[in-house]
Amino acid sequence: MEIGVLGTGMVGQAIASKLASLGHEIRMGSRKAGNEDAVAWVTEAGKGASEGTFADAAKFGELVVNCTAGVASVDALTAAGADNLAGKVLVDIANPLDFSQGMPPVLAVCNDDSLGERIQATFPEARVVKTLNTMNCQVMVDPARVPGEHAVFVSGDDDSAKREVTALLGGLGWPEERIIDLGGISTARGTEMYLPLWLSLYGQLQTGDFNIGVIRA
Amino acid sequence: MEIGVLGTGMVGQAIASKLASLGHEIRMGSRKAGNEDAVAWVTEAGKGASEGTFADAAKFGELVVNCTAGVASVDALTAAGADNLAGKVLVDIANPLDFSQGMPPVLAVCNDDSLGERIQATFPEARVVKTLNTMNCQVMVDPARVPGEHAVFVSGDDDSAKREVTALLGGLGWPEERIIDLGGISTARGTEMYLPLWLSLYGQLQTGDFNIGVIRA
Numbered sequence: 001m002e003i004g005v006l007g008t009g010m011v012g013q014a015i016a017s018k019l020a021s022l023g024h025e026i027r028m029g030s031r032k033a034g035n036e037d038a039v040a041w042v043t044e045a046g047k048g049a050s051e052g053t054f055a056d057a058a059k060f061g062e063l064v065v066n067c068t069a070g071v072a073s074v075d076a077l078t079a080a081g082a083d084n085l086a087g088k089v090l091v092d093i094a095n096p097l098d099f100s101q102g103m104p105p106v107l108a109v110c111n112d113d114s115l116g117e118r119i120q121a122t123f124p125e126a127r128v129v130k131t132l133n134t135m136n137c138q139v140m141v142d143p144a145r146v147p148g149e150h151a152v153f154v155s156g157d158d159d160s161a162k163r164e165v166t167a168l169l170g171g172l173g174w175p176e177e178r179i180i181d182l183g184g185i186s187t188a189r190g191t192e193m194y195l196p197l198w199l200s201l202y203g204q205l206q207t208g209d210f211n212i213g214v215i216r217a
Numbered sequence: 218m219e220i221g222v223l224g225t226g227m228v229g230q231a232i233a234s235k236l237a238s239l240g241h242e243i244r245m246g247s248r249k250a251g252n253e254d255a256v257a258w259v260t261e262a263g264k265g266a267s268e269g270t271f272a273d274a275a276k277f278g279e280l281v282v283n284c285t286a287g288v289a290s291v292d293a294l295t296a297a298g299a300d301n302l303a304g305k306v307l308v309d310i311a312n313p314l315d316f317s318q319g320m321p322p323v324l325a326v327c328n329d330d331s332l333g334e335r336i337q338a339t340f341p342e343a344r345v346v347k348t349l350n351t352m353n354c355q356v357m358v359d360p361a362r363v364p365g366e367h368a369v370f371v372s373g374d375d376d377s378a379k380r381e382v383t384a385l386l387g388g389l390g391w392p393e394e395r396i397i398d399l400g401g402i403s404t405a406r407g408t409e410m411y412l413p414l415w416l417s418l419y420g421q422l423q424t425g426d427f428n429i430g431v432i433r434a
Contacts, residue, residue, distance in 0.1 A: 101329075110410070111323045148432040153414075182417040190414030193327070197370075197407030200399040201431060209434035214418060215365040217426035
C-alpha cells in the first residue's frame with residue numbers, strides 16, 4: 001500500500017520504518033521538502049521510500065498517518081490539504097501535549113473535546129481513526145517487546161476505516177484480541193487524557209517499555 | 218482502627234462494609250445525621266458501625282475516607298471540618314465527574330489541577346492520599362473478582378500516609394506488588410483523567426468488572 005507518514009520525529013520514523021519493512025511504499029512528509037531527518041530516513045529505508053511536503057505525502061498515500069506534534073497537527077494537516085485527505089483513512093497517533101508551561105505538559109485540548117475530534121471536524125471527508133497514542137513508539141511498532149496481554153485502542157466514526165486500521169495494526173504485530181474498539185472518535189478523549197497517567201508511570205518506572213492491559217472478570 | 222467514611226452512596230457503602238468486615242470501627246458520615254442510607258447501613262453492618270454528620274465521622278476516624286461525589290467533595294470536607302482532618306490520613310477515592318451537561322460526564326477539574334490537589338490545598342494539615350478511583354467499587358474492595366495482575370495507584374505528598382494506605386489496601390485484598398506509587402498528589406491528575414477511558418471501556422465491555430494492569434518489559 002502507498003502510505004503517507006506526516007512527521008519526521010521519533011514517532012514518524014518508527015512508524016515509517018516499520019511500515020516500509022512490511023513492504024509498503026512510504027512517503028514521509030514535513031513542512032518543507034528536503035527536511036534533513038526525512039532525507040536521512042529515505043536513504044536508510046531505501047527502495048519504496050520517498051519524502052516531500054505534507055501535501056506531497058498526503059497526496060501520495062492511499063492511507064495517511066499523522067505523526068506530527070499534537071499541538072501542530074491541525075496546521076500540518078491543513079498544509080497537507082483537505083483534498084489530499086478526502087475519503088482516505090487518516091490514522092491519528094498524535095497527542096496534544098503542550099510543553100510551553102514546563103513539565104509535566106498539559107493537554108492543549110481535553111475533557112469536552114480532543115485532538116482526534118478536532119481533526120475529524122476540520123477534515124470531515126477524512127476517515128479519522130485515533131490509535132497507538134497510549135504508548136511510546138517502540139512499543140507501537142513492536143508490541144512483543146512488552147510481554148503479556150497489553151492493549152491498543154481505536155476510536156473512530158467510520159467502521160470500515162477502523163477495520164482497515166485493525167488490519168494495519170495486525171501488520172505491526174498487534175493480535176486482534178488486543179485491539180479494543182472504544183467507539184466513535186469522541187472516545188479519543190479517553191486515550192488522550194490517559195497521557196498524564198502514562199507520564200507518571202514513565203517517571204516512576206524509568207522506562208517507556210510498558211503498556212496497560214485491560215483485564216476482565 | 219476507627220475510620221470515618223464520608224458518603225453514603227455505593228462507594229461509601231462498599232468501602233464501609235468491607236472495612237467493617239475486617240474488624241474496623243466505622244462511622245459513616247453524611248450531610249445530616251440520620252441519613253436513611255446511613256441508618257440502613259448501620260443496621261446491616263451491626264457491631265462497631267455508627268453514623269452521623271460529616272463532622273461526626275471525621276472526628277471519629279483516626280483515618281478518613283472521602284467517598285462523596287467529587288463535585289461536592291470540597292464542600293463535604295469543609296462540613297467535616299479542617300480541625301477534624303488535621304494530621305490524619307485522608308483517603309480520597311472521589312472523581313470530579315460533572316454530569317450536569319449530560320453524558321458522557323466531563324471532569325469539573327483536570328489537566329493543570331485535580332480534585333486530589335484541591336483537597337490537599339484546601340486542607341493542608343490533612344495527609345491526602347488519592348487511590349482506588351480508577352475502578353468500580355466492587356473491584357476496589359474485592360480485587361480478586363477480576364483475575365490477573367491488575368493495578369491500583371496511590372498519589373500523595375506524605376510518604377508515611379502512603380505506607381498506611383498501602384497497608385489498608387492490603388487489607389482490601391491488594392497485593393503490595395500491584396499497588397503502584399505514582400508520586401506526589403499532583404499525579405492524581407493522571408488517575409482522575411483516566412476516567413473518560415474507563416467510561417468508554419465500561420460502555421464497550423458492558424461490565425464494570427474490569428481493571429487495567431501495567432505490564433512492563
